[in-house]
Amino acid sequence: MKKEALTVIAVVALTIFLVSGCVQEKKQTPIQKSGEKFIVANPLDLSQIERISKFRSCVGHDYSGLNNKGERETLRSMKHYVEPLQKLRVGNTVKIFAPFDGKVTELLESPPGKQMFISANAAPSWNFIFFHTSPMPEIREGSYVKAGQLVGYAHQEIHNFDIGLKQFGFRGQVFDSPFLHMSAAVLSEYADKGVNPENIIIPKAERDAEPCPVEGTKNGDANFPGSRDQDYVKLE
Numbered sequence: 001m002k003k004e005a006l007t008v009i010a011v012v013a014l015t016i017f018l019v020s021g022c023v024q025e026k027k028q029t030p031i032q033k034s035g036e037k038f039i040v041a042n043p044l045d046l047s048q049i050e051r052i053s054k055f056r057s058c059v060g061h062d063y064s065g066l067n068n069k070g071e072r073e074t075l076r077s078m079k080h081y082v083e084p085l086q087k088l089r090v091g092n093t094v095k096i097f098a099p100f101d102g103k104v105t106e107l108l109e110s111p112p113g114k115q116m117f118i119s120a121n122a123a124p125s126w127n128f129i130f131f132h133t134s135p136m137p138e139i140r141e142g143s144y145v146k147a148g149q150l151v152g153y154a155h156q157e158i159h160n161f162d163i164g165l166k167q168f169g170f171r172g173q174v175f176d177s178p179f180l181h182m183s184a185a186v187l188s189e190y191a192d193k194g195v196n197p198e199n200i201i202i203p204k205a206e207r208d209a210e211p212c213p214v215e216g217t218k219n220g221d222a223n224f225p226g227s228r229d230q231d232y233v234k235l236e
Contacts, residue, residue: 048084
């Protein structure tokens with residue numbers, strides 16, 4: 001009888017151990033599921049926007065590095081320039097919104113205006129970046145924001161501003177297009193305006209075959225002379 005009692009106790013103890021281990025494992029599971037799209041709110045009011053430059057375009061200056069596959073890219077712009085409607089290019093009128101629940105990790109001087117980095121709660125290594133902005137007074141480094149929250153405006157002294165997405169991790173800084181991380185609902189808003197991942201992203205092989213022209217340098221980056229209509233998608 002004593003042996004049977006000890007066996008029962010051992011089985012119960014083992015069961016409790018295994019169950020507690022499963023619970024602990026569940027608690028340690030990352031917030032983001034594999035393949036989950038973490039940009040769940042549109043960072044732009046598309047009714048205010050005339051056109052958006054393509055990922056890997058030759059607009060502006062060299063903004064390149066490692067892509068999401070770990071491949072190094074050069075002489076291209078791995079972000080998107082956003083041009084508001086002509087009538088909205090004066091004054092702080094063009095709104096920008098938090099693309100997900102997250103935290104403002106950095107506010108950097110980026111004359112004119114500031115760069116705003118927001119990390120995603122669902123994917124903390126990823127930061128959405130707004131360039132040349134005027135943040136809302138309550139937005140500071142360390143501020144927590146909710147998806148869709150008004151976080152500021154495009155700076156009034158420029159005719160365009162930029163948006164980008166970077167991952168900070170063991171590989172260093174990784175560049176990717178925000179359009180590859182948008183939920184179906186957000187992508188549908190762009191699709192209604194004639195914008196989709198297929199026409200807003202230039203494939204790497206295509207850009208490799210036709211590198212962006214170089215003209216001078218600015219802060220260590222190559223400048224690309226002029227801008228071409230084929231580098232943009234005009235909103236319908």
